[in-house]
Amino acid sequence: MKTLTGLIKHHGGIICIITYTITWFLFGYLYCYIANNSNGQSFVFHEDILLQTKIIEFQKELKININQNITKDLFLNYDKNFILTKLTKNDSPLITFNLSSAGINPIGVNWANYYIAKWKSQGFNFCSAEVIARNQVVMDNTKYVKIMFSIYTIPTDTINIISSKDLVYLPQVYSMLVKKQHDFFIWIKENDLDLSNENWTFTGNDNKFASLDYGKLFISNSINYLDRAIDIIYNYETQCKFKYPFIDFLYFSAVTITTLGYGDILPNSSLVRELVMTETLIGVIILAISISFLYDRIKNRR
Structure with a gap:
């Protein structure tokens, strides 16, 4: 004691x-x-x-x-009526579409800003878009265009600027200059963009690229998401799986x-x-x- x-x-x-x-x-x-x-x-x-x-x-x-x-x-701006739906379209992997009680809609500019910012933080600075297929049906009778959207890391000192401030042209040896490349499939309504307009014909195969910001219109009109970020937000906001x-x-x-x-x-x-x-x-x-x-x-x- x-x-x-x-x-x-x-x-x-x-x-x-x-x-x-x-x-x-x-x-x-x-x-x-x-x-x-x-x-x-x-x-x-x-x-x-x-x-x-x-x-x-x-x-x-x-x-x-x-x-x-x-x-x-x-x-x-998360839609509480969002329905997490993953589909396999032909040879594409599981795709998460922006489906809600109002139907399928484009993911919008907020998601486009997110993807562009994310890619820039990873070092990507250019993109290309190529129409893969037309008259695609996802869940209803609406016709969609399937596009291969690619992002690249290209040293800017190797680029020759062409007709506009956003479009760029690389010499035939461009393939040796591309440091990184990542491809995505996106679906866009036929009428949302004039895809026959030559301003949109910039593909890596033609040695034509666009600045990453130039591709924002494509992403904002996409009806599908490009990473698992929407899954996380869905779990936080709808499934209440957020861990404090x-x-x-x-x-x-x-x-x-x-x-x-x-x-x-x-x-x-x-x-x-x-x-x-x-x-x-x-x-x-x-x-x-x-x-x-x-x-x-x-x-x-x-």
Whole structure:
């Protein structure tokens, strides 16, 4: 007993700090566990902090780093009626089409901005488009054009500019200059673009390319998505499979144990409120004991 008393007397401050830290992390873990098992229903999140958290996790999952405002637009304009539908079209792999209760529609300019920004961050700077097939039927009687849309990395000092500021021409040896290439299949309604117009006839086979921004009109009119980003947003927004990060609830726990108030996250269930009251009480007790030890130490030094 004397040993324990002596230990507390001489190391009381350290014991309080350790207890405080353990309590902080333990309750932070409990809050995070409850949030993920209740799909966030046990808490009320400030809209901005929740959206920002989703954007960060979204970019982590895709291993990209682009302007967050571009990603933000994808979430803000997400159609809650979107139906995740993957189809195999002829020799193409599984394709995710933009299907909702209103039918199949183009993915729009927000998604085009996202793809262009993503490709630029990966080092791509030019594109080409080639009509593969016409009169394609996807799910209804609407006719679509199937296009091979390709993106390239080409050193700009090897390019000869031709008729417009966007179209470029490479000599016959262009194939030796292309550093990277990636191909996508996209489907566009026959009437959405005048694909017979010579302004759109830029294909790698003709040694003609366009700047990546020039291809934005193609992407915005596509009825299918080009990566798994839509799957992630669908899981977050429709399936409620978003996993809340531990750090947010460690912050919530820190605010609670220090009795500073709440802020961006609030409790929304009896269980969480009980935990908050328990943690606050523990925090107050530890703080009071710490102040007592500090006072005694200062007093003894005098």
